Amino acid sequence: MxxxxxxxxxxxxxxxxxxxxxxxxxxxxxxxxxxxxxxxxxxxxxxxxxxxxxxxxxxxxxxxxxxxxxxxxxxxxxxxxxxxxxxxxxxxxxxxxxxxxxLFNLQSKKRAWIVGKEHYDLGNDLFSRMLDPAMQYSCGYWKEATTLEQAQQDKLRLICEKLQLQPGMRVLDIGCGWGGLAEFMAQHYGVSVVGVTISAEQQRMAQARCAG
Structure with a gap:
């Protein structure tokens, strides 16, 4: 065998x-x-x-x-x-x-909110000093970029192109962070985005960023 x-x-x-x-x-x-x-x-x-x-x-x-x-x-x-x-x-x-x-797996809906409060709700001013203007909390795309801001913009564009977004589409962004991707998709690809986050501070900034 x-x-x-x-x-x-x-x-x-x-x-x-x-x-x-x-x-x-x-x-x-x-x-x-x-x-x-x-x-x-x-x-x-x-x-x-x-x-x-x-x-x-x-x-x-x-x-x-x-x-x-x-x-x-x-x-x-x-x-x-x-x-x-x-x-x-x-x-x-x-x-x-x-x-x-x-019993040894601490993942739960209740703990998710605790993570949001203790990790992300430290204040948006702290993260704005660490991250690019779009407040992206994941790695950038450095194929051609020479700055952090450009690397993050290139990453957002790459994501949208892979998704083959077209005007009028609806996108669910789970873990939307501070709304950088949602804003980029809506502005450049004409889609409607619903973002979900476990952080009150992230939600506040994302709503202000995407108002209107």
Missing amino acids: SSSCIEEVSIRNDDWFRIVNELLSRAGITINGPASSDLQVKHPDFFKRVLKQGSLGLGESYMDGWWECERLDIFFHKVLRAGLETQLPSHLKDTLRIATAR
């Missing part, structure tokens, strides 16, 4: 795989299935990571190349429509397994 076949058998005999497989089947998603909305798992620890870390683990494991999906939009539509984020396994021992794993 080849090493890949042995690994596949090992995964399918794993309790974490079994739990994830049961939940995804409720949404009509098959692990390593043929449909464009089926996820293709590349790392055997993917299942345990997702059950321990929830949506954060799902997103970060995707960025780490642990799984792929041809149609992410359909995948997440199925997941959300089935309400999988609020569902638990059908067996009590599986529920206890997940509960035990998450």
